[in-house]
Amino acid sequence: MKRILSFIIIIFLFSFISSVYSEEKKKDYKSEEISPEWTPDADRKSKFGAEEKDELTQKPLPKSTNFFVYGASIGSPGSINFNLGYYYKDIVIRGSGGHWGPHWWGWQADLGVSFWKTPLITHSVSVVLGQFQVDPFAPELGRGGQTSYKTGSDVPGYQHRDPTYEDNIIRSYIAEQNPNLAAVLEYQSRETQKVTLNQRYIGLTYDILMGNFFLQVGGGIGAGDYKNPQLLIQLGYFFDTRSY
Structure with missing residues (x-):
């Protein structure tokens, strides 16, 4: 009986000593300061570089007036x-x-x-x-919408195109009197004309x-x-x- 009681007491003492030792170890572990490898700064910069901002900067549109x-x-x-x-x-x-x-x-x-x-x-x-x-040089009648214009000739009867009623009378008279002169004047007023529109x-x-x-x-x-x-x-x- 004495042996059993002595064995129980020894086991109790061993357990008490073990628990006290464990508590001391935990206290020593908590007292140690564990510092991180990097810490963020106040301006959002870290030791690994600045953090990228996710804010989108939209370009303003041009003004629509003034x-x-x-x-x-x-x-x-x-x-x-x-x-x-x-x-x-x-x-x-x-x-x-x-x-x-x-x-x-x-x-x-x-x-x-x-x-x-x-x-x-x-x-x-x-x-x-x-x-x-x-x-324009030697323009065609009707091109551009023009109805009539003056030619580059100063001879009466050959100053307009289309010819007027008075122009036709003068041209007919010249053609009767001198057909060669009428042909020359006709050529000058139509083929080499310089008009202003x-x-x-x-x-x-x-x-x-x-x-x-x-x-x-x-x-x-x-x-x-x-x-x-x-x-x-x-x-x-x-x-x-x-x-x-």
């Missing part, structure tokens, strides 16, 4: 035109034209209203006023400015050497002063 445009176009009124315009709120003011010789020039002034616009596209209608003049007009157009591309289409009426109505069209490329 800006100048300038560029070049082909078409009416001067065949090759220089353009300058200003878009102020819903009002459009624009001028175009070119001067390429004494009898090859044209100009046009536009006053319009924008009825639909975004930062990238603007639709407008304009009232236009303009004039142009050209001097002039037109003044007022019209209505539809205009679209899409980015930097410009298109104007419309019609006009006026007085001069061309039939009414006339087709008005411009196609060009414009730079602008819009801020981005």
Whole structure:
């Protein structure tokens, strides 16, 4: 009995000593400071480099009003035109034209209203006023819509094409008197003629400015050497002063 009691006491003491030793080990382990391999800084930078931000920076759109445009176009009124315009709120003011010789020039002034616009596209209608003049060599009657024009001859009876009623009377008389002279004058007034065609007009157009591309289409009426109505069209490329 004494042996059994002694064995139990020994086991109890061994267990008590083991538990005390384990508690001491745990305390020593907790007291040690464990530092991480890297720590983030206040400005979101780490020892491995700066972190990338996920924020998207969107480029602002250009303003849709209050800006100048300038560029070049082909078409009416001067065949090759220089353009300058200003878009102020819903009002459009624009001028175009070119001067390429004494009898090859044209100009046009536009006053319009924008009825639909975004930062990238603007639709407008304009009232236009303009004039142009050209001097084609030996033009064919009816080409370009002209009904009649003066020839380069100063001889009475050969100054117009189509000839007028008075011109036909004079030409018939000259042909009866001197057929050779009539043939020469006929040749000079038709084959070697240098004419000047002039037109003044007022019209209505539809205009679209899409980015930097410009298109104007419309019609006009006026007085001069061309039939009414006339087709008005411009196609060009414009730079602008819009801020981005």
